[in-house]
Amino acid sequence: MTVSTADRPLLEVKGLAMHFPISEGIVLSRKVGEVKAVDGIDFAIGRGETLGLVGESGCGKTTTGRCILRLERPTAGQILFDGQDVSRLSSSELVGLRRRMQVIFQDPYSSLNPRMKVGDIVAEPIKVHGVEHNPARRRTRVDDLLAMCGLDPKFADRYPHEMSGGQRQRVGIARALALEPEFIVCDEAVSALDVSIQAQVVNLLEDLREKLGLTYLFIAHDLSVVRHLCQRVAVMYLGRIVEMAASDELFDHPLHPYTQALLSAVPIPDPRVEAGRTFRPPRGEVPSPINPPTGCVFHPRCPMAVEACKRTRPGLRELRPGHWVACDEVH
Amino acid sequence: MPPLLEVKELHTEFRTGAGLVRAVDGVSYTVEHGETVAVVGESGSGKSVGALSILRLIADPPGRITAGEILFDGRDLLRLSETEMRKVRGRDIGMVFQEPMTSLNPVLTIGRQITETLEEHQGADRGTAERRALELLEMVGIADPRRRLRQYPHQLSGGMRQRVMIAIALACNPKLIIADEPTTALDVTIQAQILELMKSLTRKLGVAQIIITHNLGVVARYASRVNVMYAGRIVEAGPAEVIYHRPRHPYTMALLRSVPRLDRPRQARLDPVEGQPPDLTRLDGGCAFRPRCRFAIERCGEMRPPLEATSDPGHLAACFRSAELVAEEVAA
Numbered sequence: 001m002t003v004s005t006a007d008r009p010l011l012e013v014k015g016l017a018m019h020f021p022i023s024e025g026i027v028l029s030r031k032v033g034e035v036k037a038v039d040g041i042d043f044a045i046g047r048g049e050t051l052g053l054v055g056e057s058g059c060g061k062t063t064t065g066r067c068i069l070r071l072e073r074p075t076a077g078q079i080l081f082d083g084q085d086v087s088r089l090s091s092s093e094l095v096g097l098r099r100r101m102q103v104i105f106q107d108p109y110s111s112l113n114p115r116m117k118v119g120d121i122v123a124e125p126i127k128v129h130g131v132e133h134n135p136a137r138r139r140t141r142v143d144d145l146l147a148m149c150g151l152d153p154k155f156a157d158r159y160p161h162e163m164s165g166g167q168r169q170r171v172g173i174a175r176a177l178a179l180e181p182e183f184i185v186c187d188e189a190v191s192a193l194d195v196s197i198q199a200q201v202v203n204l205l206e207d208l209r210e211k212l213g214l215t216y217l218f219i220a221h222d223l224s225v226v227r228h229l230c231q232r233v234a235v236m237y238l239g240r241i242v243e244m245a246a247s248d249e250l251f252d253h254p255l256h257p258y259t260q261a262l263l264s265a266v267p268i269p270d271p272r273v274e275a276g277r278t279f280r281p282p283r284g285e286v287p288s289p290i291n292p293p294t295g296c297v298f299h300p301r302c303p304m305a306v307e308a309c310k311r312t313r314p315g316l317r318e319l320r321p322g323h324w325v326a327c328d329e330v331h
Numbered sequence: 332m333p334p335l336l337e338v339k340e341l342h343t344e345f346r347t348g349a350g351l352v353r354a355v356d357g358v359s360y361t362v363e364h365g366e367t368v369a370v371v372g373e374s375g376s377g378k379s380v381g382a383l384s385i386l387r388l389i390a391d392p393p394g395r396i397t398a399g400e401i402l403f404d405g406r407d408l409l410r411l412s413e414t415e416m417r418k419v420r421g422r423d424i425g426m427v428f429q430e431p432m433t434s435l436n437p438v439l440t441i442g443r444q445i446t447e448t449l450e451e452h453q454g455a456d457r458g459t460a461e462r463r464a465l466e467l468l469e470m471v472g473i474a475d476p477r478r479r480l481r482q483y484p485h486q487l488s489g490g491m492r493q494r495v496m497i498a499i500a501l502a503c504n505p506k507l508i509i510a511d512e513p514t515t516a517l518d519v520t521i522q523a524q525i526l527e528l529m530k531s532l533t534r535k536l537g538v539a540q541i542i543i544t545h546n547l548g549v550v551a552r553y554a555s556r557v558n559v560m561y562a563g564r565i566v567e568a569g570p571a572e573v574i575y576h577r578p579r580h581p582y583t584m585a586l587l588r589s590v591p592r593l594d595r596p597r598q599a600r601l602d603p604v605e606g607q608p609p610d611l612t613r614l615d616g617g618c619a620f621r622p623r624c625r626f627a628i629e630r631c632g633e634m635r636p637p638l639e640a641t642s643d644p645g646h647l648a649a650c651f652r653s654a655e656l657v658a659e660e661v662a663a
Contacts, residue, residue, distance in 0.1 A: 056518035164607045165374070194373035195545060199589040199603030206600070221519065228591035228601065248596050265523035267548030268594050269587065271571045274552045281523040285488055 008083065009044035010183060010215050011068065016041050016077035018063050022290065035289050037063040039239035040077070042316070047182075050209065050216040052230030052247070054223060056262075058286060059236040061219045065185045068217065069103055070094060081183070099129055102176040106188035108168035112160040118171050119156030122146065125178045145174040148211075150204060166197035173204065183215045190225060202229055223266050227251050235259050238289055238297040241316065245323035255325045258282075258298045296327070304329045333405065334361040335506055335539050336385070341399035343377075343384045346392060350612035354380040354394070356563035359638075362507065367533065367540040369554035369571070371547065375608060376560040378543045382509050385541075386424060387416050404506065422452040425500030425538075427529075429512040431492035435484040441468075441495055442480030445502055452503045467498040472528060490521035497529060501536065508533065511543045526553055547590055551575060556645075559583050562609045562619035565638055569646030579641050579653035581624045618650070626652050 018038040023029045038060040045051045053061045067074045070086050079086040081101065089097060105111040112121055122142045125131075132138045143153035149170040160168055169189070176184055186205065190198045202225060208214060220226050226233055227247055234244040235256065243256040254260045261282035268274055284301045287293055293300050299309040306329065316324040319331070343355040355377045362368050372378040383389055384396050387408065401408040408419065420426070428434045436444055445467060446460035455463065461480075468476035471494040484492055493513065500508050510529065514522035530553055533540050542554060550557055550571065557574045559567040559582065567580040578584045585604040606623035617632040618624070624631070630651055638649040650656070 056520065166607065194608065195547070196373060196586060196589060196604035196608070199591075199601040200605070202591075202601055203603060223519075224591040224593040227593055228597055251593060252596075261520060263593065265520045266593050267523075267546070267552040268592060269547035269551050269575070269590055270592075270594075271551045271575050273594060274548075279523070279527075281527055282520050285490055285521065286518075 010047045010049075010082060011045040011217070012078070012080040013041060013043050013064070013068070014078040014080070016064065016067060016079060017075045018060070018067055018072055019075045033290055036239050036292060037289060038067065038074070039292070041236070041239075041241045043234055043241065043244060045183075045215055045217060047215055048209070048213055049232065050218055050230045052226035052233040053217060053219045053236060054221065054226050054233060054262075055236035056221065056286060058238070058289060060239040060289075061236050062187055064236075065103070065187050065217060065219050069101060069185055070097070095129070099179045100181050101183040101185070102179065102181040103185045103187060104169075104172050104176050104189040107192050108160075108165060108172050109192075111172055112168060114160055116159075117156065118146075118158050118160065118163070121160075121171060122156070122174045122178055125175060129179055131179065141178075142174075145177055146171075148177065148208070149174040150200075164197070165193055166200060169193060169201055170204065173201075173208070177208070177212070180212075181214070183217070185217045185219065187219045188221070189218070191220060191222060198225070205229065223251070223263065235262070238286065238292050240297060240326065241324075242298065242326045243324065244316065245320075249320070249323055253320075253323075255319060255323065255330045256298075256327050257302045257304050257329075261301075332364065333402075335364045335404060336362040336541075337400070337402040338381075338385065339400040339402070341381065341384055341401065342397045343380050343389060343394060344397050345380075345394045347612070352611045353563050353614070354611070355384060358399075358560075358563075358565055360558055360565065360568060362539050362541060364506070365533075365537045365539050366556065367530075367542060367554050368556045368558065369550040370541060370543045370558045370560060371545065371550055372560035373545055373608060375562070375611060377563040378560050379511050381560070382511055382541060382543050385509065386420055386426065388420075418452065421448055421499075421505075422503040423505055423507070425503075425505040425508040427493070427496050427500050427508060427510040427513045429515050431489065431496045431516075432484060434496060435492060437484055440481055440483055441487070444495070445480075445499055448499055448502045463502070464498075467502055468495070470501070470532065471495070471498045472524075473498075489517055490525060493517065493521075493525050494528065497525070497532070501532060501538070504536070505538060507539045507541070509541045509543070512545070513542070514549070515544070515546070522549075529553075547587065559586075562611060562614060564619070564635075564649065565647075566620065566649045567647065568638065569641075569643065573643045573646045577643060577646075577657070579646070579648035579656050580620075580650045581626050581652075581656065582620045584656070585623075585625075626650075626656065628652065 016038055017040050019034040019036050021031045022033040024032045055061050066072045068079055074087050119142050122145055123138050146153050151170050190201050218230050230247050233247050233250045234241045237258050243259045254263055264279050265281055282301050295311045296309045296314050299305040314326045314328045316326045319325050339359050341355050341358045345352045345354055358381055370378045385401055442464050445464040449455040449460040465476055473479050473494055514525050554571050557571050558565045561582050567583045588602045589604050609619050618636055621627045621631045636649045636651045638647045641648050
């Protein structure tokens, strides 16, 4: 038993699907369709590992994170956290789980209560979960958490609006760490920050991962940050994972036509490199997840699509060691 | 030929509860006919306020343009009457903003928003305006333009709305387009489509562009010249090639070093710009970047370093030590 605990991944997602109903009518509301936000995905995250989840708006990356945190109850599939199926836990069982998994949101402006002092914001989870009842010891703990996140303990007496964006995001991180979680979902955690501040927070997340042995699911649309911070990366498109591999492998040898299009669209901050790149943006826009295309969801925009792509949905295949691709046209 | 736009010693201030903010504090630059100039900076650097000042779109109060000249095609825009200025906006200078949903009128059809501009500025009759609107939508790559003309902004995707904004901006054959974070709200593949579109259209039509952005990659791909702003001032300006490969201002250098790059393998750690962005109500007489600068000396606290020519042609830097900061080749 102990052996298998150490071996198995901290998080396993199997066949996860989240379909949101679309209803019409106010009084006699009836379901007229559904948005397939997440449509059958599988992945695992090992202890101490950071998995990047990337894709454009509406690809289902945020919904995936919300299902793992049980902020949504998935339509189908299993989410095994340390062997326990998160999607089937009762609300009392969830309390224990929430101490072990936490979240850092994108917008430090709207995710912190503007009427609470920073010290109270960070202390709240400690209080709610009854971890430390003694106010003086709680205060010491808050000071330690702030210091760990690079903030002077004097910030405990300030309000969020008195701080800069980068400082506020540090408060959000300190709060997420308050219950000593093992696993953190970072949902666009550095996206709203200015360029000069972003690198500071990325370094902080890396230091904390090392020091506290944290496991991250890093959801982001900025591919350069993902390459830097994640050991492995999964690319999502219209509710499905189209490619998954080790970070450098994925960015140096992208195999799926969507991943290739996505990477070529990202401008590199170097005019010499840009001058030498041939670049053709993918045609069209992402189709609606209400009526996703049949077969491979990327086929209407894909330069490699053949007849068969309209009919069969490609599954993930391991084309190189650890490199999974959902495209039947790459070999 | 004189430059198309010449901004001279522009000052724009805001009176806020916390004190006076000099959002644009003595900014000068030029834009030649047909060229693309990028203005790069972070929140609060004054890049957007500077652009809105050119169009005289600063709400007064709390804001006010307190000094400077904006010579556009030989005329000082700051001396025009409001009626004359209205003729410049949308006709001689087109605008594209970050959020097309808030800059388009939600209760007018796409077609009406384009024809309105044409009727107002060119005195076109309804029929001519409608034919031109159709032409414009085709030009910006909107499929099925006839149907789209009758639709409302909420029926379009973000990328399509931004294409409509570009169509409106180009409607009256402007000489200059000011684009304020035109693709920041868009996904990366749509961002690339929109930027390619703006690039090809402005080239084809010979329109000059000012692109305001925080994205260093976008600048590298699209701009020929770059102004880097920090705390209301231009701290470095010059050809993109020089700014990225031989920067002479510590802020530009630090900024370029801090961004992870998609074309490079993972490195051990990022090299961030330390410290916090400046509080604009509490600036002293010295260099605003000084508290975060690893090269700061005593003199930096005594006065603001002026923007001066470096050894590279067309390159300016506002740092007392810029001549010493040569060796640092930031990008490989």
